[in-house]
Amino acid sequence: xxxxxxxxxxxxxxxxxxxxxxxxxxxxxxxxxxxxxxxxxxxxxxxxxxxxxxxxxxxxxxxxxxxxxxxxxxxxxxxxxxxxxxxxxxxxxxxxxxxxxxxxxxxxxxxxxxxxxxxxxxxxxxxxxxxxxxxxxxxxxxxxxxxxxxxxxxxxxxxxxxxxxxxxxxxxxxxxxxxxxxxxxxxxxxxxxxxxxxxxxxxxxxxxxxxxxxxxxxxxxxxxxxxxxxxxxxxxxxxxxxxxxxxxxxxxxxxxxxxxxxxxxxxxxxxxxxxxxxxxxxxxxxxxxxxxxxxxxxxxxxxxxxxxxxxxxxxxxxxxxxxxxxxxxxxxxxxxxxxxxxxxxxxxxxxxxxxxxxx
Amino acid sequence: xxxxxxxxxxxxxxxxxxxxxxxxxxxxxxxxxxxxxxxxxxxxxxxxxxxxxxxxxxxxxxxxxxxxxxxxxxxxxxxxxxxxxxxxxxxxxxxxxxxxxxxxxxxxxxxxxxxxxxxxxxxxxxxxxxxxxxxxxxxxxxxxxxxxxxxxxxxxxxxxxxxxxxxxxxxxxxxxxxxxxxxxxxxxxxxxxxxxxxxxxxxxxxxxxxxxxxxxxxxxxxxxxxxxxxxxxxxxxxxxxxxxxxxxxxxxxxxxxxxxxxxxxxxxxxxxxxxxxxxxxxxxxxxxxxxxxxxxxxxxxxxxxxxxxxxxxxxxxxxxxxxxxxxxxxxxxxxxxxxxxxxxxxxxxxxxxxxxxxx
Numbered sequence: 001x002x003x004x005x006x007x008x009x010x011x012x013x014x015x016x017x018x019x020x021x022x023x024x025x026x027x028x029x030x031x032x033x034x035x036x037x038x039x040x041x042x043x044x045x046x047x048x049x050x051x052x053x054x055x056x057x058x059x060x061x062x063x064x065x066x067x068x069x070x071x072x073x074x075x076x077x078x079x080x081x082x083x084x085x086x087x088x089x090x091x092x093x094x095x096x097x098x099x100x101x102x103x104x105x106x107x108x109x110x111x112x113x114x115x116x117x118x119x120x121x122x123x124x125x126x127x128x129x130x131x132x133x134x135x136x137x138x139x140x141x142x143x144x145x146x147x148x149x150x151x152x153x154x155x156x157x158x159x160x161x162x163x164x165x166x167x168x169x170x171x172x173x174x175x176x177x178x179x180x181x182x183x184x185x186x187x188x189x190x191x192x193x194x195x196x197x198x199x200x201x202x203x204x205x206x207x208x209x210x211x212x213x214x215x216x217x218x219x220x221x222x223x224x225x226x227x228x229x230x231x232x233x234x235x236x237x238x239x240x241x242x243x244x245x246x247x248x249x250x251x252x253x254x255x256x257x258x259x260x261x262x263x264x265x266x267x268x269x270x271x272x273x274x275x276x277x278x279x280x281x282x283x284x285x286x287x288x289x290x291x292x293x294x295x296x297x298x299x300x301x302x303x304x305x306x307x308x309x310x311x312x313x314x315x316x317x318x319x320x321x322x323x324x325x326x327x328x329x330x331x332x333x334x335x336x337x338x339x340x341x342x343x344x345x346x347x348x349x350x351x352x353x354x355x356x357x358x359x
Numbered sequence: 360x361x362x363x364x365x366x367x368x369x370x371x372x373x374x375x376x377x378x379x380x381x382x383x384x385x386x387x388x389x390x391x392x393x394x395x396x397x398x399x400x401x402x403x404x405x406x407x408x409x410x411x412x413x414x415x416x417x418x419x420x421x422x423x424x425x426x427x428x429x430x431x432x433x434x435x436x437x438x439x440x441x442x443x444x445x446x447x448x449x450x451x452x453x454x455x456x457x458x459x460x461x462x463x464x465x466x467x468x469x470x471x472x473x474x475x476x477x478x479x480x481x482x483x484x485x486x487x488x489x490x491x492x493x494x495x496x497x498x499x500x501x502x503x504x505x506x507x508x509x510x511x512x513x514x515x516x517x518x519x520x521x522x523x524x525x526x527x528x529x530x531x532x533x534x535x536x537x538x539x540x541x542x543x544x545x546x547x548x549x550x551x552x553x554x555x556x557x558x559x560x561x562x563x564x565x566x567x568x569x570x571x572x573x574x575x576x577x578x579x580x581x582x583x584x585x586x587x588x589x590x591x592x593x594x595x596x597x598x599x600x601x602x603x604x605x606x607x608x609x610x611x612x613x614x615x616x617x618x619x620x621x622x623x624x625x626x627x628x629x630x631x632x633x634x635x636x637x638x639x640x641x642x643x644x645x646x647x648x649x650x651x652x653x654x655x656x657x658x659x660x661x662x663x664x665x666x667x668x669x670x671x672x673x674x675x676x677x678x679x680x681x682x683x684x685x686x687x688x689x690x691x692x693x694x695x696x697x698x699x700x701x702x703x704x705x706x707x708x709x710x711x712x713x714x715x716x717x718x
Binding site: 042045046047122123129130133135142165179182186187189190191193194195198199201203204205206212213214215217218219220221223231234241242243245248249255256260263264266268269270271273274275276277292294302303304307309310315316317319320321322323325329330331357 | 401404405406479481482484488489491492493494496499501524528538539541542543545546547548549550551552553554555556557558560562563564565566567570571572573574575576577578579580581582583585586589590593596597599600601602603604606607608610611614615617619622623625626627628629630632633634635636651653658659661662663664665666668669672674675676677678679680681682683684688689690714716717718
């Protein structure tokens with residue numbers, strides 16, 4: 001039976017879920033709610049929801065409810081909607097920690113099936129404007145279903161989420177919170193501490209190259225959200241902060257003791273681990289064969305590249321403008337499906353006087 | 360007078376300098392040297408050098424020598440070339456630390472003018488294959504000239520580097536090393552420590568979303584290079600590791616004492632500082648007006664976008680494939696010069712049945 005879905009909170013995640021779920025054959029309709037009228041308007045305009053509704057009105061009719069608000073307002077949302085929920089309703093969320101959320105879900109009336117959720121995906125552009133139908137493509141999506149959840153309810157949620165393209169992974173809430181402390185929350189606090197080192201030192205920041213910007217990007221996130229996340233995962237975070245302190249001490253000791261071999265081993269181990277992280281770039285884009293070309297900075301040049309390669313029956317599967325000097329030229333990276341196509345593309349471009357080489 | 364330039368070490372930086380300097384009216388010719396024959400061949404093929412030569416042959420003829428090797432081989436390079444250098448030759452480098460380099464340069468014979476250099480730019484693709492004519496566009500390029508360097512020699516180097524598009528900044532070597540410890544080397548060691556936390560825990564890594572990958576990207580760099588860098592900047596690094604430890608302790612104390620206000624203040628201060636970092640994206644690309652569209656995944660679709668916007672006289676100044684589901688579709692971000700053009704582009708795409716909205 002097709003489901004009436006209600007999304008509470010139309011930000012980046014809520015909006016992206018709406019865009020993806022509207023493609024699902026399991027969905028009858030998607031209703032959305034947000035405190036901000038502008039978010040509601042934009043969600044409707046981009047087609048992330050069929051319509052918007054008040055919180056109670058939407059909750060009352062829904063077969064499936066997805067809470068996509070900040071953790072800090074869960075209590076208030078649950079308190080308001082609990083009295084009006086349909087018996088047999090399926091409730092889930094997308095919050096960054098799960099133990100406290102599952103405790104809260106435990107207070108829901110009998111007949112409400114609550115399964116915690118956490119899609120491990122994000123984007124630089126926050127809010128509904130950053131919503132993307134393919135945001136979750138190939139991303140891990142953790143579900144924390146209580147042990148007594150009927151198998152059928154779990155399957156309904158899994159089937160619903162299939163249209164997101166995410167890879168569902170079931171896990172206990174406590175295990176989830178330990179894992180995200182290590183791969184998400186501690187890196188965040190480390191970025192906060194690193195940025196803090198430059199406090200009041202404008203000259204440092206001026207020198208900050210790409211490495212610093214990448215490493216500290218997460219420090220630009222919303223402080224209110226992260227205050228909630230940190231305190232909802234307090235114990236694992238304190239443990240992991242201690243572990244990080246020990247790791248940094250080892251590095252310091254190697255420097256103090258002039259132990260070049262010791263430092264190198266730590267650098268090598270880190271590289272091995274980091275290199276083993278599965279690359280999930282832009283969803284399912286397969287391994288690309290890449291070439292780089294230098295083009296003049298003039299109107300229509302990107303369209304022309306497309307036309308040149310189209311004439312040779314070469315399909316561009318990825319494109320990135322690497323760098324540009326205005327009024328002069330720029331370098332563009334192109335990805336194609338095979339090494340033969342990459343070589344053909346280089347030749348086709350060179351034949352038209354465009355500098356190009358395989359990367 | 361035009362200069363004969365000799366680049367020692369044809370990797371990412373050496374190759375990119377070659378590509379940029381060949382456009383300079385100050386340059387007569389560029390000769391390159393690399394231990395690896397393949398790097399020499401590729402540098403010549405992509406036009407990063409006019410020709411390659413042996414180390415001594417190249418050094419003997421050069422008016423300007425740029426050392427672009429790892430720090431670890433500076434001693435050996437200097438020792439070999441010192442006896443054959445022309446009187447009045449200008450020597451510079453691109454190494455990540457400057458105090459030890461300047462001490463080494465001090466051992467050069469009278470009549471050799473050595474000015475330390477460090478372009479604050481990098482790229483994900485290492486080696487000559489990642490070379491990019493516009494790599495340094497708008498990046499900070501630190502020069503550490505000894506106090507007794509003739510003004511004319513400084514000016515020759517500045518004029519030469521003008522074709523890179525970099526912003527020259529003069530600085531004392533010790534000051535430079537303090538600054539890069541904070542914005543480059545400590546973030547690197549922090550990434551190494553963060554990655555270390557996941558050692559032997561494959562499940563964590565599977566959950567690692569974009570945030571972890573960004574924060575720890577630098578941990579994938581070459582361990583040999585970074586061993587050299589760390590030990591050539593030992594004292595500042597030990598100082599800054601202590602400072603980082605204190606910052607992390609403050610965060611831990613806030614968590615332990617349930618001090619929500621204290622944690623939030625630290626998060627807010629970090630966000631303010633991080634947000635104040637000047638954005639140097641892809642050189643001089645001006646602030647873009649952005650739109651996003653959903654396109655089917657089929658051959659030629661990127662070329663078609665280019666053609667549609669070209670027909671409306673809208674120039675694409677930036678393009679990025681955000682995410683793709685193979686055989687289904689993908690989201691593409693387009694950047695154009697004005698908000699009017701962005702709106703026209705949305706309309707033109709929508710008129711052809713392509714979902715599009717302003718970001």
